[in-house]
Amino acid sequence: MTIQNDEKLQSIEKIREGLEELNYIPNDQIATAVFLAYHLDKPILIEGPPGVGKTELAKSVAQMLELECIRLQCYEGLDESKAIYEWKYGKQLLYTQVLKETLSEILDGAKGLNDSVAKLHDFGDIFFSEQFLEPRPLLKAIKKTQGCVLLIDEVDKSDHEFESLLLELLSDYQLSIPEIGTIQANPERKPLVFLTSNNTREISDALKRRCLHLYIPFPDADLEGQIVNARVPDIPVYLRKQLVAFIQELREMDLKKVPAISETIDWAKTLILLHTESLDADLVRQTLNVILKFQEDIETVQAEVQMLTNKAVKEA
């Protein structure tokens, strides 16, 4: 598959540079995954804890390639009429009425019933043609001749049936519409497909088999520092180190929901807003609700704040 700005996908280093320019700091696996996905024509299934940048990756890649990012948010009950296509029923109805009025004109000159039926037959198919089709995200992505990035977000939230619906698209980059036939993606510019999953349920083997499987874990301190630096460039180096050390400590604790990267970034922004120069226990206590989303967790951490802060300050 070739996309405009191809050269940005030529090597793993180029991908890394391209993403870094957009303030998305990829690790080796991520860059490799994008590289392979492009060259092998494979969708990527991204798994990992919430807030590690799964969705962000797809958006950044789209931005890097200057392509449109078509997003399909999955939820329970999502079906083909919302994901692939829908018939414009109203339009069909309107046209039928128009046809009815002009029926005599059309049938003018037809001899006998057989002839009339044959003439009418030509019209029947018109109502199920592309003009009457309302494309939904998946169909839109396939029809983009310039190529695009298709993001199927939180595929684990959808029903099992929907997964099967995706299989045709994922393996052959085509969709079958019974009335029209098979619509194929431009073989030169197939869409780059990203699927994300939060692992609320096991994805079926059939779907997994068709994808590259990328697991994005929480970043280590070094990478997280870089990410914060890229996203919140105003943050002083010293504070950044403390902040990252603190978050890394928190992840070691037994919490209901450990803070993810997005929380780290939010916290960094908060601290900047408060003109903080260095972490101290009181400040942490006041802003804890930025990084922890459960009262239980906040209470557990409250008791430890002093110790954690000291440790973080020392480490930085």
Added chain:
Amino acid sequence: METTLVDFVKVLRTAEVKVSPAETLDAMAALELVGYRDRNLLKDSLSMILSKTPEEKELFETSFEKFFTFENIRDQAASTDDDHLDDDNQASDKDPSNPGNNQAGGKGSGEGGGQGAAEDDLEDEDDSTHLQPSSPLGKLLMSGNRSELMISLSEAGRRVEVNQIVVFTQKGLYTRKIMDAMGLKPLQDEISELQGDGGRPERNLAKKLKLGRDRLRDQVRDYVEKQFFLHADESGKQLREELLKKVKLSNLEKRNFKDVQEIVFKMAKKLVAIHSKRRKTFKRGQLDVRKTLRKNMQYDGMFFDLQWKASKVDRPKVMCICDVSGSVSNYSRFLLMFLYSLSEVIPKVRSFAFSSDLGEVTQLFENSKLEDAMAKTMRDYGNGSTDYGQMFMDFKRNCMDDVNNKTTIIILGDARNNYGNPQAEILHEMYEKSRRVIWLNPEPRSNWIVGDAEMKKYAPNCHQTDVCNSLTHLERVVANLLRFAS
């Protein structure tokens, strides 16, 4: 090269990473793309294509490290000849069978330093004569080109199909076979010939050849060992698992408990995977207005496609009554283990234990580890002669009110009542009130009416009676339980 990848896939499969043929093809395509130059890149790429869960990724990691490594051989080889190190590194880059062992070579050079010095002495002596060995293996050994030696070693391994190794007693056999395939015979002949000649240079050469041969033998042994761990370790385990699944649970020995527990978890996981998808039943007659409105928006609000309310199928509520007297306790242990491993699909299990008096042990099993819970249960309820009548009376008094048409009652026991009152009418009451009553009996059906067994009276009051004395039986029972529930 493709054979190497196929071998690796085989190794992954024995390590219980599910790899489909299509994925193998993908891996080959990826291989063409990324090449063998960069070991980490290769690992990342293959990992993405071949392993698809975090657990599998871990297994992949260990398998990859084990499979794509020749460090041991290289270390020793490095000590045979240091001078060739540089050429070797270049050679190994092109060498397809050992991607990315540059680090290994580097490491080897460090360790080999000490031994290399000793080697040099021997060579000095030899310099004047320039006597060269004539057998191909001898030449190879003396040339000191270890990547070639290694290629020849793994080729010989492939020829004798070392990956078919199953049990560790075969290690010697395969070592020998590989040595033979590499041309041990001509080398031996040459050595004895040289020794027979009696000249000093000849004897010197013979000595060196012998040294090389012994070293090679060690390497081959190492190689076979590694292959054994890769190919046989897991398949041996699979064999054992198959056996354990079929063996009578009462015949299990304590040392096997751990294995069995693992198998139970595996079986349970499989069942969870199958049944975790909750089915919906559609009740005609209940219109779902909200859904209908949304659905029919596409028809411009004409009510064209009506939507009905669907309700999710309930998970089964299970009450499990286990005989824990001596003869049956092992069966109870594994049934309970099974049920509690299924907590994802059967969240509500209440368990009772008895030999004469009935006691509820649900809390115990939920809060403590399986072994502890089992031991405590045995201690509290395990002694005394079995009295099914008493058990039923206790059950009626304490729990009958909790039984409703969603409850499945599983009774596990041999129904040997010591000629006491069987109280079958209580069982009948349970039969009427519950959804299903399943009686599992570890004894073969022919023994069900012999002696003090009361199955004849109990069986008509059960929806299902089953012989259950191995893990396979247990699995079938539990699978049935889940199927009927939905």
